[in-house]
Amino acid sequence: MSLFKPRIRPTLGSVIGRGHLIVALVGVAMASVSLTLLGVLALRVYADHNLHLIARSINYTVEAAVVFNDKAAATEALALIASTEEVADAQVMDEQGELLARWQRPETGWLSDLEMQIARTILEKPISMPITHQGREIGSILLIGHGGSLMRFLLSGLVGIVLCTAVSAWVALYLARRQLRGITGPLRSLAAVAHAARSERAFDRRVPPADIAELDNLGNDFNALLDELESWQTHLQSENETLAHQASHDSLTGLPNRAFFEGRLMRALRNAGKLDEGVAVLFLDSDRFKEINDNFGHAAGDAVLIAVATRVRAQLREEDLVARLGGDEFALLLTPLHKIEDAERIADKIIASMDAPIPLPGGTQVLTSLSIGIAMYPDHGLTPGALLDAADAAMYQAKRLSRGAHHTAGSEHSVVHLQTRS
Incomplete structure (x- = not known):
């Protein structure tokens, strides 16, 4: 009893189908990852620019409150603007660097923690902008961006990648099967004719034409080989019949011996x-x-x-x-x-x-x-x-x-x- 099992060879269909699927998935994955990275980079630039605009808006709004050191007015103005924007934390400091007003986005559990982690990973450092009055610096603003938009973008990108991968896999399998029929069909016909010629000595069968030039040439060459084998078999049969007749018949009268x-x-x-x-x-x-x-x-x-x-x-x-x-x-x-x-x-x-x-x-x-x-x-x-x-x-x-x-x-x-x- 043999200790080694015979190796099962893959079929041509499985090899081509797997190759199409891998190429399609790799292509879709690379395209999706590239587009996602470009989108994140663009969103990062946009978020940074947006934070600068928010900082300028807050600067104009709280300038008077800082001049008069009015904490309540500064807090109210800061909350009015920061609550409607992609801001996680906004701080207003006076001329001595003391905190005058602050607004923080309310915590809502793990989702907020995830958004903040994404913001720290992707966005640039917090934005710091001076507050000036009549050419003199009277305070500063510190803004930390919020990662909600980034997280929604990443999630939508992930969903898009999954959908594109699934569609690409289906299209790849469809195209693989379609191409496979054009390749394996003639090969199956050739294999059937070769098997019949080997096992049944049926040299009269022929391989049908194929749409692919190389496979058609292969079939034509195989048919030409079958023509020669058929001719050789006919010749051998004729010689065998002649020898058998000569061995069992009298050469002079043609009668059996x-x-x-x-x-x-x-x-x-x-x-x-x-x-x-x-x-x-x-x-x-x-x-x-x-x-x-x-x-x-x-x-x-x-x-x-x-x-x-x-x-x-x-x-x-x-x-x-x-x-x-x-x-x-x-x-x-x-x-x-x-x-x-x-x-x-x-x-x-x-x-x-x-x-x-x-x-x-x-x-x-x-x-x-x-x-x-x-x-x-x-x-x-x-x-x-x-x-x-x-x-x-x-x-x-x-x-x-x-x-x-x-x-x-x-x-x-x-x-x-x-x-x-x-």
Whole structure:
């Protein structure tokens, strides 16, 4: 048992989608932070300028109260202006620096503490402005700004960042899926065609065109490769079929050879045993082949073998089989066969087909005849070898009898017939 689990590879869709999402979020975050910082900087400048304006306004208002050292008037004037502005603490001092009047924004809990903390962090130092009368300094004003506007701005900026991030994430995912379809669609098609070619040897499938040029070129190159593979596969199949045919067929007559015949006979016997049917094996031999071969040459002998193969094949049914076992020996497989008379009738037709002369190279013609032995399954054998031996023995008996007269004889088994024709 392996101690290491196989690494799960991410899909192209997840990689592209994650990349789009990260880029969108980083872009939105950077833009939002930049805009917020610029807004805070602008608000800081505005707040500082506003405090200077408030200080001047207070200066004009409390000037008379300071001249007459009227604390009540100074306090009333200070409160009238400071309470309506972004001021947290306002102080009026006399000429000696003693506190003449003061106004402080009422505390309302943690929210006020937060506003003051923001004001101390972002705003500049408290503003101090002298109070002058007829060119002489008679006192001063100290103002500390309030961070309420800054806090509202920061909160609205934070909400804006969150909303923009959410919208950007949705847009990024939408665009990622849209782009993903254009990329992964052709890749999935290519992968499906490649899988079919690898696992099913289906080289006839092709990758469809793609909208993206690089993917379309990749698909075209892959299709061209499939064309070559399909052509190569067709060539190999053709060569394999040719080699298989050459291995199981006689090169001269085109008939199946002994190995093919015995394999087919084995299957026929197996089926016959299951279906309780008969099978006949006929062994054929040319009576004058050696004489023709010696007198007219090998080309004439080949012509005789080809003619015998053609004429024998013409007398058979579609499901029957004729094979060349070697030399001038042929074998027939008749299946299904219920009566030996049917085999005898086919043997008579084959022998009769030899009545016509066989043309030889050079314009010469010869007459030949066949000796045929018949063996029936299961009477004369239960295996391919036993049936072939029985038919061969019956053929030799027919050949011996053909030297004396035209007749039909039986072998040691009463149902093995020997057909001859001189």
